[in-house]
Amino acid sequence: MKLVLIRHGQSEWNLSNLFTGWTDVDLTDHGAADARHAGQALQQHGFQFDVAYTSYLKRAIKTLNYVLEETDNLWIPVLKSWKLNERHYGALQGLNKQETAEKYGDEQVHIWRRSFDTAPPLLEKEDERYPGHEAKYNELQEKDIPLGESLQTTIERVIPYWEEEIKPVVKAGKSVIIAAHGNSLRGLMKYLENISDEDISDVSIPTGVPLVYELDDDLVPAKKYFLDQEE
Numbered sequence: 001m002k003l004v005l006i007r008h009g010q011s012e013w014n015l016s017n018l019f020t021g022w023t024d025v026d027l028t029d030h031g032a033a034d035a036r037h038a039g040q041a042l043q044q045h046g047f048q049f050d051v052a053y054t055s056y057l058k059r060a061i062k063t064l065n066y067v068l069e070e071t072d073n074l075w076i077p078v079l080k081s082w083k084l085n086e087r088h089y090g091a092l093q094g095l096n097k098q099e100t101a102e103k104y105g106d107e108q109v110h111i112w113r114r115s116f117d118t119a120p121p122l123l124e125k126e127d128e129r130y131p132g133h134e135a136k137y138n139e140l141q142e143k144d145i146p147l148g149e150s151l152q153t154t155i156e157r158v159i160p161y162w163e164e165e166i167k168p169v170v171k172a173g174k175s176v177i178i179a180a181h182g183n184s185l186r187g188l189m190k191y192l193e194n195i196s197d198e199d200i201s202d203v204s205i206p207t208g209v210p211l212v213y214e215l216d217d218d219l220v221p222a223k224k225y226f227l228d229q230e231e
């Protein structure tokens with residue numbers, strides 16, 4: 001069984017180097033081109049999909065659409081969930097990563113960005129960045145609306161969604177693609193590959209490049225590779 005994961009193409013805030021999280025920024029033209037190239041690479045390698053999953057954030061949704069267009073799979077069911085959203089970056093959202101490192105030090109920023117269990121400084125509910133103010137999160141109970149997430153707490157929503165919604169579909173033999181985000185996908189990779197809490201801090205995922213897992217019957221990865229168009 002094959003499972004394809006793809007992080008969205010370059011976003012406007014990747015380009016301007018801002019902490020993004022749940023901020024719903026668009027792809028840049030470069031990011032859209034990345035996504036099309038990813039779709040073309042999948043098409044060239046004969047990938048076809050039965051079901052797709054993505055987040056509530058347009059940079060992932062649009063990336064998925066470009067991939068599905070290039071593989072002529074626009075017709076397939078697409079399931080969206082906030083549980084595949086990027087890690088919520090709390091009160092860091094909208095700040096410049098370089099300026100934040102100059103203010104708090106590289107080490108602190110590295111901990112905020114890559115440690116397993118350190119949450120960013122949290123938002124107040126009155127903050128305009130609080131997701132409870134957005135219509136697309138109306139369905140969430142207040143206890144589930146994040147004020148800021150560590151990778152660990154991100155995993156606590158990503159993995160139940162994988163277990164309950166995606167895994168049974170993969171097990172049933174469907175060809176699945178998941179278009180999501182750097183940290184929601186790191187969480188899934190950690191789980192699938194049984195990566196330790198320490199080692200996950202060294203794992204980063206490039207934007208707009210399909211990551212293919214070949215899984216055995218127990219959904220343990222037998223092989224993993226990035227698919228470049230040139231290959």
Ligand SMILES: O=C(O)[C@@H](CO)OP(=O)(O)O
Pocket residue numbers: 014018019020021022086089113182183
């Ligand atoms: O800003 C973010 O939301 C993420 C992904 O771009 O950044 P980081 O590299 O710190 O995980």
